[in-house]
Amino acid sequence: MADRLSIDKRINDAVVPEIDKTKLLGLDKSNVDRIELFLFAMAIGVKQGLRTPLLASHGFILESSILSNDIAMSEIYSVMVNEMRKRNEEEKIGDKDEAFLVAQEYANTGFQVISEWLSNLKKKDSEAIMWDLLEEMDTKYTELFQEN
Amino acid sequence: MRFESIDITNYRQYQSLSVAFPQTMETDLHVIVASNGIGKTNMLNAINWCLYGDEPHLGDKDDSLTICNHIALDEARKLGEKFATVSVCIHISAGSSKITFEREVDVNVSTRFEGHDRFKALITNEDGNTDILEGGAADESVNQYLPRKIRQYFFFDGEQLHNYFGKGQDSSHVKDSIHEIAQVSVVTNTRQHLEKIIEEYQKAIAKLNPAVDKLSAAIATKKTDRQKLEDEINALESSIKESEDVISTLNQQISGTETVVADNQRYNDNLALISQLETDEQKQKALLLTLVRKYYILLMMYDVNSSTDGYIHEKFEKGVLPPDINIDLIKSSLAHHECVICKNTINAAAEAYLNSLIEKFDVSTIVSHKLVEIKNDVARAVREAKNYKKEKQSIFDSLREISERISVLSSENEELYKRISACSSIENIGLWMKQREENRTLIRINSEKVGVYKTQLTALTQEITTLQAQLDFAIEDIEKCEELKYALNFATEAKSIIAAIENEIISEVRTQMESETMTLFEELIWKKNTYGHIELNENYRLRLFHKTTNESCLGSCSAAERELLALAFTIALHRVSGHDCLLFIDTPVGRVSDINRENFAKSLITVSKKKQLILAFTPSEYSTEIRKYFDASVVSSYNKLISVDEEITRQEV
Numbered sequence: 053m054a055d056r057l058s059i060d061k062r063i064n065d066a067v068v069p070e071i072d073k074t075k076l077l078g079l080d081k082s083n084v085d086r087i088e089l090f091l092f093a094m095a096i097g098v099k100q101g102l103r104t105p106l107l108a109s110h111g112f113i114l115e116s117s118i119l120s121n122d123i124a125m126s127e128i129y130s131v132m133v134n135e136m137r138k139r140n141e142e143e144k145i146g147d148k149d150e151a152f153l154v155a156q157e158y159a160n161t162g163f164q165v166i167s168e169w170l171s172n173l174k175k176k177d178s179e180a181i182m183w184d185l186l187e188e189m190d191t192k193y194t195e196l197f198q199e200n
Numbered sequence: 201m202r203f204e205s206i207d208i209t210n211y212r213q214y215q216s217l218s219v220a221f222p223q224t225m226e227t228d229l230h231v232i233v234a235s236n237g238i239g240k241t242n243m244l245n246a247i248n249w250c251l252y253g254d255e256p257h258l259g260d261k262d263d264s265l266t267i268c269n270h271i272a273l274d275e276a277r278k279l280g281e282k283f284a285t286v287s288v289c290i291h292i293s294a295g296s297s298k299i300t301f302e303r304e305v306d307v308n309v310s311t312r313f314e315g316h317d318r319f320k321a322l323i324t325n326e327d328g329n330t331d332i333l334e335g336g337a338a339d340e341s342v343n344q345y346l347p348r349k350i351r352q353y354f355f356f357d358g359e360q361l362h363n364y365f366g367k368g369q370d371s372s373h374v375k376d377s378i379h380e381i382a383q384v385s386v387v388t389n390t391r392q393h394l395e396k397i398i399e400e401y402q403k404a405i406a407k408l409n410p411a412v413d414k415l416s417a418a419i420a421t422k423k424t425d426r427q428k429l430e431d432e433i434n435a436l437e438s439s440i441k442e443s444e445d446v447i448s449t450l451n452q453q454i455s456g457t458e459t460v461v462a463d464n465q466r467y468n469d470n471l472a473l474i475s476q477l478e479t480d481e482q483k484q485k486a487l488l489l490t491l492v493r494k495y496y497i498l499l500m501m502y503d504v505n506s507s508t509d510g511y512i513h514e515k516f517e518k519g520v521l522p523p524d525i526n527i528d529l530i531k532s533s534l535a536h537h538e539c540v541i542c543k544n545t546i547n548a549a550a551e552a553y554l555n556s557l558i559e560k561f562d563v564s565t566i567v568s569h570k571l572v573e574i575k576n577d578v579a580r581a582v583r584e585a586k587n588y589k590k591e592k593q594s595i596f597d598s599l600r601e602i603s604e605r606i607s608v609l610s611s612e613n614e615e616l617y618k619r620i621s622a623c624s625s626i627e628n629i630g631l632w633m634k635q636r637e638e639n640r641t642l643i644r645i646n647s648e649k650v651g652v653y654k655t656q657l658t659a660l661t662q663e664i665t666t667l668q669a670q671l672d673f674a675i676e677d678i679e680k681c682e683e684l685k686y687a688l689n690f691a692t693e694a695k696s697i698i699a700a701i702e703n704e705i706i707s708e709v710r711t712q713m714e715s716e717t718m719t720l721f722e723e724l725i726w727k728k729n730t731y732g733h734i735e736l737n738e739n740y741r742l743r744l745f746h747k748t749t750n751e752s753c754l755g756s757c758s759a760a761e762r763e764l765l766a767l768a769f770t771i772a773l774h775r776v777s778g779h780d781c782l783l784f785i786d787t788p789v790g791r792v793s794d795i796n797r798e799n800f801a802k803s804l805i806t807v808s809k810k811k812q813l814i815l816a817f818t819p820s821e822y823s824t825e826i827r828k829y830f831d832a833s834v835v836s837s838y839n840k841l842i843s844v845d846e847e848i849t850r851q852e853v
Contacts, residue, residue, distance in 0.1 A: 095497040127577075145571065196585070
């Protein structure tokens with residue numbers, strides 16, 4: 053039984069400290085809780101539609117912290133519901149281990165993307181990344197609500 | 201009256217010095233050149249010591265060396281003498297008389313204590329007969345030619361000239377000195393003496409009638425009060441005039457630059473506003489980041505959440521999900537037969553319905569429960585994603601507004617900076633405006649006070665008149681004192697005549713001083729069309745008025761012009777007082793530079809045609825500009841003093 057959400061050890065050792073150091077998009081530890089960083093990475097992964105298995109797990113957020121965050125729980129399980137429905141395994145929807153596994157793999161994809169942003173920070177600073185994301189969000193918003 | 205020569209023996213750094221001031225041409229100009237520390241100022245001290253027995257330019261006498269040259273002391277000791285003698289002789293010619301003032305003092309070579317000095321005046325008349333005066337008689341003789349009270353107008357340094365009319369300078373000593381030498385003091389003393397006599401007569405009459413005594417005492421008190429009020433009013437009016445002068449000077453200095461201070465204030469206010477706006481901009485950008493973090497998740501998860509929401513909704517519609525209820529509350533209500541929320545009694549129908557809900561809940565799966573648990577939050581995430589555009593627009597509007605305001609303020613500041621940087625003394629202007637405002641406030645306060653005091657003065661004068669009438673009546677009533685009354689009336693009448701004469705002389709002397717000073721100033725000043733007239737107030741504070749604008753302009757005169765005005769005032773004082781003596785000026789052009797130095801040199805030559813001028817320069821002060829004019833054709837004597845082994849000052853041969 054998983055008692056915490058994990059991330060890849062390489063991400064924990066190399067990417068997360070760099071996020072804290074560069075304060076990328078205000079996702080650093082001093083500004084937001086770790087669960088927000090995790091959800092952000094998961095959203096990138098979901099947008100990519102790609103799950104990346106963790107090579108080596110490293111505990112990142114205790115379950116007790118997640119249980120007290122309704123939004124985080126609903127987002128994690130929302131992804132889980134979709135995955136299980138695709139696989140016709142709806143009976144597994146209540147399986148927390150499975151839910152955490154799916155969330156971790158999407159988040160891992162997201163962390164890979166963030167890692168690339170960080171390595172390109174010299175070319176494109178945090179503010180430029182923010183404007184790129186806003187453009188992406190505008191496009192998505194138009195797709196979703198103003199297409200017609 | 202002029203100095204013919206000075207002989208100095210064993211006085212401070214002068215072991216033996218003899219300087220002659222012969223008039224060999226139309227000008228009576230004499231130059232002494234000596235570096236700082238060689239003894240220019242001590243020559244001034246030697247003259248004062250000889251004539252008046254003190255050394256006013258010495259600084260701290262208690263902390264200075266003995267008056268006797270110490271080489272002279274050493275030599276005397278080696279010769280086995282107990283004392284060394286210090287002496288200064290000044291040889292003067294006044295009309296056909298020749299006078300020698302000589303002061304000596306013996307200094308003990310062992311203890312270096314000074315003995316009592318000896319002073320004498322040797323006056324030789326045109327027949328060659330010589331009178332020797334000593335002690336008080338010799339002092340009186342000095343006062344006859346160079347009155348001690350106004351010696352600062354014969355022997356002074358350049359600094360004194362420069363600060364002559366400076367703000368805060370007490371001009372009352374000028375008034376006192378002028379009154380003293382113009383014999384006003386004699387009249388004033390007579391008036392004061394008569395006042396005492398009147399008081400005594402009144403006291404004598406009062407003894408015959410107690411009412412007179414009381415009335416006299418009351419009048420005396422009222423008169424004292426009135427005098428205090430009058431003094432107060434004079435002081436306030438003098439202060440008001442001073443403030444007006446200051447304002448006038450400041451107006452000239454500030455003229456045309458008033459807006460710079462306002463511009464500077466506006467510039468700084470704008471900087472503060474820009475700084476505040478930049479802080480606001482940072483806050484809005486932080487909000488934008490928060491928006492990105494929040495809505496990136498909601499928008500990118502929207503498809504997933506929307507699908508989950510639809511799925512849960514479908515399940516709910518089919519009734520395959522447990523009711524969205526708090527099972528613990530229902531169980532508690534059933535146990536108490538009363539709703540724990542609304543406190544209504546649970547009837548049989550309600551109980552049956554609640555039991556059916558519990559049954560449905562208990563038989564549902566973990567999956568169903570999880571779906572119910574996330575139902576509301578997923579639905580909310582779907583709804584909230586739609587707010588992105590509105591929230592983003594609000595932040596963007598704020599950022600645009602801030603950016604526009606920063607742009608407007610920055611443009612305005614560019615313009616302001618151009619104007620401010622064109623002005624070289626913004627700090628001074630601010631200070632001057634502050635001083636002008638302070639002086640305006642002072643004038644307002646003082647004018648109000650003067651108004652109040654004048655009302656009080658009128659009331660007091662009225663009271664005195666009434667009391668005086670009562671006193672006169674009381675005195676009339678006493679039959680026995682006819683003789684006393686006659687004497688009192690005579691003294692009162694005499695006092696009023698003397699007081700009128702006193703006022704007339706004071707006014708005449710002041711008018712004479714104004715006129716003489718202006719005439720001399722016009723003669724000496726190189727700007728011939730700038731200055732109009734001079735005014736001296738009752739305290740002899742001088743105001744100079746511009747010829748065309750008629751504004752007070754002393755404050756905007758250059759250092760050289762102010763010194764020249766002081767010189768004109770001093771010479772006028774010589775003339776009005778009847779003591780048309782020499783002028784000895786130490787460092788006369790120390791504060792004057794460039795072209796004004798040349799102008800000043802020319803003016804000094806003009807003065808020297810009517811008066812003996814002895815000028816002591818430092819070598820650097822006796823510059824090319826001065827030497828160009830002070831050539832052999834105008835300088836009657838030139839003496840350069842040098843130091844020998846840093847111990848003795850001698851004339852350079």
